[in-house]
Amino acid sequence: MKRITIYDVAKEADVSLATVSRVINDSNVVREDTRIRVQEAIEKLGYKPNAIAQGLALSKTTTISIVMSEKLFAYNAKILNGLMDVAKIYNYNIMLHTTSKGISKMQDVIESIIKSRVDGVILFNDNFSEEELEVLHLYQIPMVVVGSKIEDKKVGNVGNVYVDFEKLAYELVNEYFEKGITDISLVEDKLNLSMMSQLRHGVERAFKEKGMEFKKYVSYDETYRSSYDFLSEYFKTHKPSELVITFRDSQAIAFLNACNEAHYQIPQDTQVISILDDKYLRMMRPTISSFNFPDYDMGAIAMRLLTKMLVNDDEVKDNKDIEIGYTFIQRQTTQPE
Amino acid sequence: MKRITIYDVAKEADVSLATVSRVINDSNVVREDTRIRVQEAIEKLGYKPNAIAQGLALSKTTTISIVMSEKLFAYNAKILNGLMDVAKIYNYNIMLHTTSKGISKMQDVIESIIKSRVDGVILFNDNFSEEELEVLHLYQIPMVVVGSKIEDKKVGNVGNVYVDFEKLAYELVNEYFEKGITDISLVEDKLNLSMMSQLRHGVERAFKEKGMEFKKYVSYDETYRSSYDFLSEYFKTHKPSELVITFRDSQAIAFLNACNEAHYQIPQDTQVISILDDKYLRMMRPTISSFNFPDYDMGAIAMRLLTKMLVNDDEVKDNKDIEIGYTFIQRQTTQPE
Numbered sequence: 001m002k003r004i005t006i007y008d009v010a011k012e013a014d015v016s017l018a019t020v021s022r023v024i025n026d027s028n029v030v031r032e033d034t035r036i037r038v039q040e041a042i043e044k045l046g047y048k049p050n051a052i053a054q055g056l057a058l059s060k061t062t063t064i065s066i067v068m069s070e071k072l073f074a075y076n077a078k079i080l081n082g083l084m085d086v087a088k089i090y091n092y093n094i095m096l097h098t099t100s101k102g103i104s105k106m107q108d109v110i111e112s113i114i115k116s117r118v119d120g121v122i123l124f125n126d127n128f129s130e131e132e133l134e135v136l137h138l139y140q141i142p143m144v145v146v147g148s149k150i151e152d153k154k155v156g157n158v159g160n161v162y163v164d165f166e167k168l169a170y171e172l173v174n175e176y177f178e179k180g181i182t183d184i185s186l187v188e189d190k191l192n193l194s195m196m197s198q199l200r201h202g203v204e205r206a207f208k209e210k211g212m213e214f215k216k217y218v219s220y221d222e223t224y225r226s227s228y229d230f231l232s233e234y235f236k237t238h239k240p241s242e243l244v245i246t247f248r249d250s251q252a253i254a255f256l257n258a259c260n261e262a263h264y265q266i267p268q269d270t271q272v273i274s275i276l277d278d279k280y281l282r283m284m285r286p287t288i289s290s291f292n293f294p295d296y297d298m299g300a301i302a303m304r305l306l307t308k309m310l311v312n313d314d315e316v317k318d319n320k321d322i323e324i325g326y327t328f329i330q331r332q333t334t335q336p337e
Numbered sequence: 338m339k340r341i342t343i344y345d346v347a348k349e350a351d352v353s354l355a356t357v358s359r360v361i362n363d364s365n366v367v368r369e370d371t372r373i374r375v376q377e378a379i380e381k382l383g384y385k386p387n388a389i390a391q392g393l394a395l396s397k398t399t400t401i402s403i404v405m406s407e408k409l410f411a412y413n414a415k416i417l418n419g420l421m422d423v424a425k426i427y428n429y430n431i432m433l434h435t436t437s438k439g440i441s442k443m444q445d446v447i448e449s450i451i452k453s454r455v456d457g458v459i460l461f462n463d464n465f466s467e468e469e470l471e472v473l474h475l476y477q478i479p480m481v482v483v484g485s486k487i488e489d490k491k492v493g494n495v496g497n498v499y500v501d502f503e504k505l506a507y508e509l510v511n512e513y514f515e516k517g518i519t520d521i522s523l524v525e526d527k528l529n530l531s532m533m534s535q536l537r538h539g540v541e542r543a544f545k546e547k548g549m550e551f552k553k554y555v556s557y558d559e560t561y562r563s564s565y566d567f568l569s570e571y572f573k574t575h576k577p578s579e580l581v582i583t584f585r586d587s588q589a590i591a592f593l594n595a596c597n598e599a600h601y602q603i604p605q606d607t608q609v610i611s612i613l614d615d616k617y618l619r620m621m622r623p624t625i626s627s628f629n630f631p632d633y634d635m636g637a638i639a640m641r642l643l644t645k646m647l648v649n650d651d652e653v654k655d656n657k658d659i660e661i662g663y664t665f666i667q668r669q670t671t672q673p674e
Contacts, residue, residue, distance in 0.1 A: 005448060017469070018471040021471075021472050021476065066433070074410075074414040077407075077414075081410065085437060093432060093453055094432065094433045094434075095431065108425075111342060132354070134355040135343075135355055135358050250620070279561055279587065283594065283621075
């Protein structure tokens with residue numbers, strides 16, 4: 001049976017929510033005939049205004065912590081939406097923990113998670129160390145790590161919903177090798193160290209297998225503005241690689257603008273790919289090629305996995321590693337097949 | 338005195354956090370000499386591993402709910418960062434509630450807030466109705482509304498940290514009137530209805546004072562792609578207004594691209610301003626003029642106000658309305674003074 005809420009009472013009595021609340025809270029600004037109508041509706045429907053608080057005192061609410069770096073809010077919005085929607089469907093409360101330079105260190109967050117006795121944790125695999133994961137694990141808190149693959153999973157009770165960035169980079173570079181292109185740069189991104197390290201390993205593996213050494217792991221800078229300034233200066237004396245791979249939109253856009261002002265033609269003189277997709281890539285001219293990941297689904301799958309682990313961990317024991325696929329999106333910054 | 342944490346123990350014993358955890362949890366994978374060293378450190382520092390849970394059972398943790406629309410995550414990232422940092426400094430837990438079409442309606446969120454018995458609420462003023470605010474108020478939950486001004490504040494115990502969008506639009510339009518420009522369009526944004534309505538009122542007021550009627554409140558569409566398609570088609574038979582005001586980056590970019598392809602020169606033939614600033618506006622060519630709001634500060638101020646209201650509401654009784662300033666950022670899509 002559906003639980004009767006204050007909304008049902010308001011509908012039945014044909015009054016506003018505020019009026020029902022006023023009656024419940026014995027406010028004296030309600031007209032007598034309205035008060036009677038609301039009380040009749042309460043009785044008819046069997047609504048118990050205090051049942052909520054009483055029920056809560058007895059039954060435990062399930063709470064899940066989401067931990068992410070503040071810097072990544074804007075980029076992980078869709079993953080967060082997937083997480084939140086599934087949490088909502090299963091009636092879980094979400095506690096948000098963020099890490100930010102100088103204010104909240106990872107160890108404070110771990111302590112706060114342990115203290116608040118949450119039932120499960122969703123981690124974004126950006127700046128957690130293996131050791132920190134292990135501490136949470138030792139406190140018996142079920143966890144799902146979302147984003148990239150956990151490199152060396154020593155700990156047991158951890159789910160992982162990930163994109164295999166190592167494989168993605170390996171396959172991408174090999175495709176360009178087949179087209180005769182070996183002058184390839186990979187641009188560092190300082191926000192996602194674990195993902196960058198996996199991309200780099202994939203590129204290095206591809207080079208090594210062809211008997212070459214990968215030398216063009218380049219570092220621009222953290223911001224668009226400094227990347228752009230760097231590149232504008234760089235292009236006065238150097239020419240761009242045949243293929244430039246960036247992790248994120250802003251560095252691809254900086255590259256695009258700097259090329260344009262240095263009169264390099266894209267994709268004739270140089271091609272550029274942003275690994276992460278984003279609506280802004282479509283808004284640029286030329287539009288920027290990228291990879292599509294089902295971000296929202298990643299979040300939804302991660303939260304669903306955690307809810308299963310919380311209910312019956314044995315059931316999902318052998319299915320805690322879920323790889324998410326990706327597809328290349330051909331736009332104007334790369335040569336079509 | 339500083340509370341002794343597991344981190345102090347690890348440092349004292351010169352072992353990892355995981356090792357300390359293992360000793361506390363009686364794991365038998367720890368070497369005997371290490372175990373003794375950790376126990377000595379625990380005794381020396383007076384660390385009580387169970388004190389956390391015991392302490393919590395007695396003292397109440399303060400929890401604040403943040404409520405926002407899922408669609409606005411990416412846009413409100415900086416406000417959220419400000420909120421989170423201040424909450425962290427004051428040791429408050431954050432419960433995240435989101436609303437999203439079809440999955441979690443506002444009334445569910447309100448119910449869930451009331452049920453989880455949080456101490457205070459931060460609301461983003463995008464899709465809350467006055468009536469919903471009133472329900473929360475009747476449950477005696479202190480609130481701060483962040484973003485835009487609450488139009489008609491019937492309820493008492495509510496703080497408001499806002500930008501006066503009505504005034505902003507009024508002043509902006511009057512400046513263009515002084516330059517002799519009266520062909521002005523305001524582009525609707527469906528994500529922020531309350532902010533849009535305030536902008537519209539400001540523009541209408543400016544027109545009315547000059548004895549004119551404002552007729553160009555235009556609706557493109559929700560997404561960049563459909564806005565762009567609409568404009569590309571529109572420009573085949575119409576020319577752009579002298580000044581186009583959009584709320585958000587994506588609609589300004591759609592306008593830019595469509596103008597470019599229809600061979601309208603910016604800012605000679607038409608000028609464009611995006612009210613909200615964003616890093617992508619700087620990345621476009623031409624770069625797009627906008628307004629700067631201290632987003633992070635707005636979040637920080639809102640959370641600080643709420644923490645004050647929670648401790649001693651009387652102290653801030655007459656200072657619950659905090660207006661945040663703004664400055665115009667002249668870029669390439671508008672004519673300089």
